[in-house]
Amino acid sequence: MTKLNWGMIGGGEGSQIGPAHRLGAQADGLFNLAAGALDHRPEEGRAYAQRLGIAADRAYGDWTEMLAGEKDRQDKIDLVTIATPNATHFEIAKAFLEAGFNVLCEKPMTMTVEEGEEIVRVANKTGKICAVNYCYSAYPMVRQARAMVRNGEIGKVRLVVTNFSHGHHGDATDADNPRVRWRYDPKMAGVSGQFADCGIHALHMASFVCDDEVEKLSADFASTIPSRELEDDAMVNFRMASGTVGRLWTSSVAIGRQHGFDIQVFGETGGLRWASEQPNQLIYTPVGGRTQIIEKGEAGLHEDAQRLSRVSIAHPEGFPLAVANIYCDLADAIAGETRNGLPTAEDGVRSMAAVHTAVASAQNKGAWLDARPPMFR
Numbered sequence: 048m049t050k051l052n053w054g055m056i057g058g059g060e061g062s063q064i065g066p067a068h069r070l071g072a073q074a075d076g077l078f079n080l081a082a083g084a085l086d087h088r089p090e091e092g093r094a095y096a097q098r099l100g101i102a103a104d105r106a107y108g109d110w111t112e113m114l115a116g117e118k119d120r121q122d123k124i125d126l127v128t129i130a131t132p133n134a135t136h137f138e139i140a141k142a143f144l145e146a147g148f149n150v151l152c153e154k155p156m157t158m159t160v161e162e163g164e165e166i167v168r169v170a171n172k173t174g175k176i177c178a179v180n181y182c183y184s185a186y187p188m189v190r191q192a193r194a195m196v197r198n199g200e201i202g203k204v205r206l207v208v209t210n211f212s213h214g215h216h217g218d219a220t221d222a223d224n225p226r227v228r229w230r231y232d233p234k235m236a237g238v239s240g241q242f243a244d245c246g247i248h249a250l251h252m253a254s255f256v257c258d259d260e261v262e263k264l265s266a267d268f269a270s271t272i273p274s275r276e277l278e279d280d281a282m283v284n285f286r287m288a289s290g291t292v293g294r295l296w297t298s299s300v301a302i303g304r305q306h307g308f309d310i311q312v313f314g315e316t317g318g319l320r321w322a323s324e325q326p327n328q329l330i331y332t333p334v335g336g337r338t339q340i341i342e343k344g345e346a347g348l349h350e351d352a353q354r355l356s357r358v359s360i361a362h363p364e365g366f367p368l369a370v371a372n373i374y375c376d377l378a379d380a381i382a383g384e385t386r387n388g389l390p391t392a393e394d395g396v397r398s399m400a401a402v403h404t405a406v407a408s409a410q411n412k413g414a415w416l417d418a419r420p421p422m423f424r
């Protein structure tokens with residue numbers, strides 16, 4: 048396979064997620080970083096792009112310049128990654144899809160449900176891929192869990208419990224730090240703080256592993272640090288289309304929890320547990336049987352888990368390789384092969400609908416509300 052040309056918007060020097068994309072996209076030699084508008088400061092973006100090896104004429108000052116520069120090139124980019132702050136995702140993704148580019152957008156895909164539905168429509172109309180970086184779904188042992196559920200190995204799923212609760216914004220004396228404060232300011236973050244930031248990873252994970260969709264939810268939001276307008280803690284109960292009961296806790300004030308992302312799935316004949324801090328192990332307990340540890344890379348895994356185990360058994364495998372797995376599936380999808388684990392714009396808009404529904408529920412004493420985007424009702 049010849050290398051695909053790849054471009055990035057955002058993810059400049061010192062950004063949080065930029066390096067994971069660069070490591071991920073280039074881990075398998077599938078993508079060549081050919082173009083970029085990496086920074087909100089044009090000159091810094093151009094200079095950093097060139098330091099990363101991008102040719103000067105493709106080291107752009109902003110995304111509009113990049114779109115104009117790329118769209119008529121013979122060797123134009125096959126994929127663009129959008130790793131800018133949330134409020135910019137919609138207009139960049141829409142413009143690139145409409146111009147015929149495949150897109151990998153960071154989460155949350157958009158700020159509103161209407162924008163999310165528009166992205167789904169544009170992607171469908173243009174036939175271009177719009178994937179969303181729910182990268183935790185690409186860990187091999189998460190794929191194993193999903194395959195076991197789909198294969199009936201734990202029976203019908205009764206209950207899914209998922210948490211994404213850390214303590215990194217729990218220090219009230221640091222609440223005014225500009226890197227923290229914007230996340231709880233509706234002018235910068237939108238309608239939701241912690242749920243839109245981390246909760247949607249957990250909600251996507253529940254849908255992904257259970258192979259099911261969230262239908263309705265009831266939310267309780269709290270801003271435990273009084274200066275915060277948006278929630279820093281949320282408890283969300285939900286029901287899936289098949290009737291599965293869902294519980295989700297997300298928090299940024301859970302001091303002592305580090306990454307704090309885990310999922311447990313309880314079926315009629317067994318249970319599964321996976322935690323992002325021990326990503327190479329899936330814990331499985333058959334009803335009435337002993338608890339077993341299923342290890343990444345061992346014999347007998349389901350095909351998807353085997354395919355995405357990159358380093359041999361017992362060697363650790365981490366976050367950039369989960370992002371790399373998203374890029375592997377994207378390269379296959381660009382080549383026309385179906386990869387049913389790839390998170391798409393439909394997952395992106397379902398998350399936005401869940402965020403807006405959770406906000407409405409929390410403002411309405413936890414009322415149970417339809418969590419599906421109108422286009423999927």
Ligand SMILES: NC(=O)c1ccc[n+]([C@@H]2O[C@H](COP(=O)([O-])OP(=O)(O)OC[C@H]3O[C@@H](n4cnc5c(N)ncnc54)[C@H](O)[C@@H]3O)[C@@H](O)[C@H]2O)c1
Nearest residue numbers: 057058059062063064084085086087130131132133153154
């Ligand atoms: N999937 C995940 O697990 C995960 C993890 C972290 C962040 N994210 C998402 O990634 C996105 C970026 O987050 P981050 O933490 O890296 O932010 P950041 O603030 O650390 O970095 C943002 C980068 O984008 C650049 N930028 C800003 N506006 C731009 C514009 N208009 N054009 C070009 N570049 C621009 C900035 O200069 C900076 O380099 C967010 O949407 C966030 O939710 C996802």
